[in-house]
Amino acid sequence: MPTILGQNQYGKAENRVVRITRDGATHHIKDLNVSVALSGDMDEVHYSGSNAHVLPTDTVKNTVFAFAKKYGIESAEQFGIHLARHFVTSQEPIHRARVRIEEYSWERTGNTAGGAAEPGHSFVRKGQETRTSEIGYDGERWRIVSGLTGLTVLNSTDSEFWGYVKDDYTTLEEAYDRILATDVSARWRHHWTSDETPMPDWERSYEQAREHLLQAFAGTYSLSLQQTLFQMGTRVIEHGDEIAEIRLSLPNNHHFLVDLTPFGLDNDHEVYAAADRPYGLIEATVLRDGAESLIPAEPAEL
Incomplete structure (x- = not known):
């Protein structure tokens, strides 16, 4: 019985990226778990193994970390928008991108070691909810x-x-x-x-x-x-x-x-x-x- 390829996607899942923004002695932290999935003109890699249209998932991982530096992380949604737009507009075979993000929250604590208060760079993980975001983009x-x-x-x-x-x-x-x-x-x-x-x-x-x-x-x-x-x-x-x-x-x-x-x-x-x-x-x-x-x-x- 003949077969055909159905819906498919690939990408790099669960890229843990932590971005520290230093505002003098006060620091800000964003802690994300980013999963990127890409789809488009990918039939041939499945049928023949040709990687001519495949952006390596290792490159996807590197892009996540590079964009954390290049753009910072204003919000999970905004960071996902930067990533999705980049993958769809920079690679012709990629027609759609989906970025799923979990964000883990931290709150600042006081550090009084040695009698000197340093509240700006010590954090404790919040034990409440995990924030989620899903960003989809098809070029339009x-x-x-x-x-x-x-x-x-x-x-x-x-x-x-x-x-x-x-x-x-x-x-x-x-x-x-x-x-x-x-x-x-x-x-x-x-x-x-x-x-x-x-x-x-x-x-x-x-x-x-x-x-x-x-x-x-x-x-x-x-x-x-x-x-x-x-x-x-x-x-x-x-x-x-x-x-x-x-x-x-x-x-x-x-x-x-x-x-x-x-x-x-x-x-x-x-x-x-x-x-x-x-x-x-x-x-x-x-x-x-x-x-x-x-x-x-x-x-x-x-």
Whole structure:
């Protein structure tokens, strides 16, 4: 049976680059994990092994580090834009580029060794979320999807779950005051697609989207995690004019009240058993009215 080549791509994955910017005694740090994927006129390398159209992945790696010096890292999105534009416009066989970036945050600490305070160059890794970015470019149009993973949040009250379908296998008791906890994974797509229009302020946009996710989670009296998800997505859309859609994935990190009656003790919503698996998984996309959904359930192929 004859075969033909389908969708394909290649590149250099997980280039860890740390960029230090020195502002006198005060230093700034950007810590990125950059994965680059390229596609285009690559049939022949698969069919015959000819590398005539192949830019070595080692060159891709070198470009990541060189661009960290040449352009600096203002934001993950801006850095990815520099890289994607370079690969598509400098190499004729390359028609499309996708750059995925994880950013690890650090915060400055004080160093008082020897009695002298030196707060400008000592850092501690933040133990919260990982920022994500995906930059796609085909030589004409941009597709920028920002996001985060691993943002763990918990409401100790103001959450209920009752009135659900019950069948022969249902044992879960209805809850009128429960813990609601989740690890937020979110990806949001920006309206911006063309160099002919002003680019968003990527850093400001990320901080605002993150804050609105947290505010909506904290401020929603939840009757279901689905309701909370929709309120989180809605708040991001309503307060971020540059955002067209957001996709959220929220595991329900279950906390079950422990039965303490065998020990002669009451448990008035005080002691819970945290279960890490199995867990309910709630996922949905929230769109601006009239927008087309372009964020897939899983990260898209190039």
